[in-house]
Amino acid sequence: MATVGVQEARTPPLTSTSEPPSLFDGTTRLYISYVCPFAQRAWITRNYKGLQEKIKLVPIDLGNRPAWYKEKVYPENKVPSLEHNGKVIGESLDLIKYIDANFEGPSVVPTDPAKREFGEQLVSQVDSVTKDLYAALKGDAIQQANPVFDSLENALGKFDDGPFFLGQFSWVDIAYVPFIERFQLVFAEVFKHDITEGRPKLRAFIEEGNKIDGYTQTRADPKELVDIYKRRFLPQQQ
Structure with a gap:
């Protein structure tokens, strides 16, 4: 039942002075805040399915968020959001199902x-x-x-x-x-x-x-x- 994995090192959250990653370069990125319960939903789904190597975690400092996040990534300017296949998807409940349906790993939606x-x-x-x-x-x-x-x-x-x-x-x-x-x-x-x-x-x-x-x-x-x-x-x- 449990998905075994090594605890990831938590990189410092990106702030207003942080440079953006190479956006839309084919990398799948999950933008989160370490303390946001909504972002945690998508993060749990990613980890439970064993997608740590497939989906890169990008933490954002919500109290000092970078301007480029709203301008270039997600106009809603909140987390979570997922950069995948050249588009960005948001809303935590939608992302649980999106990650489940579009990536490998144990499904979190029962068939019954x-x-x-x-x-x-x-x-x-x-x-x-x-x-x-x-x-x-x-x-x-x-x-x-x-x-x-x-x-x-x-x-x-x-x-x-x-x-x-x-x-x-x-x-x-x-x-x-x-x-x-x-x-x-x-x-x-x-x-x-x-x-x-x-x-x-x-x-x-x-x-x-x-x-x-x-x-x-x-x-x-x-x-x-x-x-x-x-x-x-x-x-x-x-």
Whole structure:
């Protein structure tokens, strides 16, 4: 189940003073930020499929991003984006499926119709789930977030052939895990609350996910993630 690989050395992110790479020279490049959960989705997909040699990782400093990125690579000026076959594709959920369909390696989309249907349903809900969790941070965090985490616990019980949303690791887990990772950290550090308490399926999801190299290779420093969330969402905590 786990894709075994050597931990990549993380090169410094490109900044406003960095020269652009040789754009559109046939190299496939995945532009990311090391701390962006959306970019992490595409990064996990790349790693899980064993594409470290096929897709070059290009980290961008989102706080001091190079002008050429917007001008020459991706007018949306956000990450992730994928430079492939002379074009640039964006949007993290689309990129999971694009990388899966256009490159070799284990597929993250199951063939079972029931799993595919439930997977599409869960992925269609991920934005509203994360929006509700972000909103909870600004209110009575634990009380407001509990129903959201309960819904994840219920969804994880749909299939019993593995600990993930569709049983086995899939594009649904890739869509959710960067945010579950961050909210677990923030709730533990800031609110002294364990989001897996009373939720054995969510606990198993996190524990088994942490055994998948393709995911763990993309994790950011926990302290950095908590600090980012404090600055952006919890000014009263400063």
